[in-house]
Amino acid sequence: MKVLILGGTGSIGTAVTQELLRHGHDVTGLSRSDASDRRLAAMGARPLRGDLRHPGCWVREVARVDGVIQLAAAFDGGMAEADTAAMAAILRQAAMRPEPLRLIYTGGCWLYGATGERVADETSPLRPIRPFAWMQKNAGTVLASPALSAAVIHPAMVYHEGGGAFSRHLDAARSARPFEIWGSISTRWPLVQRSDLARAYRLLLEHPDLTGHFNASAETGVPVARITREIARRHGHDASYVVRSLKHVLIKYGSWAEGPALDQQMASAKLRRLTGWQPVFTSFRDAQF
Numbered sequence: 271m272k273v274l275i276l277g278g279t280g281s282i283g284t285a286v287t288q289e290l291l292r293h294g295h296d297v298t299g300l301s302r303s304d305a306s307d308r309r310l311a312a313m314g315a316r317p318l319r320g321d322l323r324h325p326g327c328w329v330r331e332v333a334r335v336d337g338v339i340q341l342a343a344a345f346d347g348g349m350a351e352a353d354t355a356a357m358a359a360i361l362r363q364a365a366m367r368p369e370p371l372r373l374i375y376t377g378g379c380w381l382y383g384a385t386g387e388r389v390a391d392e393t394s395p396l397r398p399i400r401p402f403a404w405m406q407k408n409a410g411t412v413l414a415s416p417a418l419s420a421a422v423i424h425p426a427m428v429y430h431e432g433g434g435a436f437s438r439h440l441d442a443a444r445s446a447r448p449f450e451i452w453g454s455i456s457t458r459w460p461l462v463q464r465s466d467l468a469r470a471y472r473l474l475l476e477h478p479d480l481t482g483h484f485n486a487s488a489e490t491g492v493p494v495a496r497i498t499r500e501i502a503r504r505h506g507h508d509a510s511y512v513v514r515s516l517k518h519v520l521i522k523y524g525s526w527a528e529g530p531a532l533d534q535q536m537a538s539a540k541l542r543r544l545t546g547w548q549p550v551f552t553s554f555r556d557a558q559f
């Protein structure tokens with residue numbers, strides 16, 4: 271397939287770009303700098319210069335491709351506006367096509383809010399944390415558009431060789447500081463390893479008949495305390511930790527910090543059943559990080 275990826279140089283996007291190229295897809299990546307041009311070209315993708323916030327400059331590419339993957343996010347105050355502008359422009363361009371455009375939109379486990387003892391599946395209500403509330407709205411817009419065949423993928427907390435979701439705890443271990451566990455000692459995270467997640471994006475892209483919401487988690491809910499114990503073991507850390515209350519982390523780090531403080535469980539039976547997706551890393555302990 272000819273694919274346009276937005277965010278193809280990001281943490282998840284890099285793995286998705288590589289996965290698509292490995293499977294023979296023709297990938298164009300939106301790029302906003304010389305450095306991103308080089309990263310995309312080095313992977314074998316074609317860079318297309320443009321900024322998410324100014325879709326007029328790149329959206330015509332939508333006429334040329336079979337599918338678009340949205341993985342771009344700036345994590346700043348303009349994140350909602352940039353995504354909304356890009357999705358609106360893609361929808362307008364897609365409406366001119368003879369066939370619906372395949373679009374994979376990215377949500378995330380934080381859209382389910384704290385689940386506690388419930389395990390979120392795709393029928394669970396979305397109760398996003400405030401900084402990501404716009405994602406629920408934009409996901410609804412793309413799913414409702416007749417110009418698109420859209421799937422919304424909700425990645426669990428994503429870890430990889432470089433750390434990813436574990437980075438904060440790895441930094442603490444390397445500098446012999448106590449781990450900070452946010453929320454409570456029983457906070458759980460659903461987890462997925464990045465290359466497993468990249469395969470989920472490819473499988474969904476290749477099945478345009480599959481629309482709606484899809485969760486991607488390999489482990490339903492792992493206590494963060496178990497993750498820090500494993501990091502301590504690998505790094506010769508004494509496993510000491512402090513628990514930071516939600517109030518504390520919101521004041522210190524900002525409203526996004528509610529995400530890692532959520533006690534969450536999320537399952538992905540739908541993705542597994544309909545695409546055959548099987549994560550290689552069924553335990554984070556088997557992975558490098």
Ligand SMILES: NC(=O)c1ccc[n+]([C@@H]2O[C@H](COP(=O)([O-])OP(=O)(O)OC[C@H]3O[C@@H](n4cnc5c(N)ncnc54)[C@H](OP(=O)(O)O)[C@@H]3O)[C@@H](O)[C@H]2O)c1
Nearest residue numbers: 277278279280281282321322341342343344378425427428
């Ligand atoms: N990581 C996780 O654990 C996780 C879990 C669930 C959901 N998600 C969601 O997945 C998405 C991607 O996350 P990530 O961790 O891969 O993020 P990331 O590593 O920060 O990557 C963001 C990507 O967006 C691009 N970008 C940012 N602003 C842009 C703009 N104005 N125009 C064009 N490109 C722009 C960046 O390009 P540059 O290379 O130029 O900076 C980069 O390629 C986000 O929506 C996030 O909320 C992430």
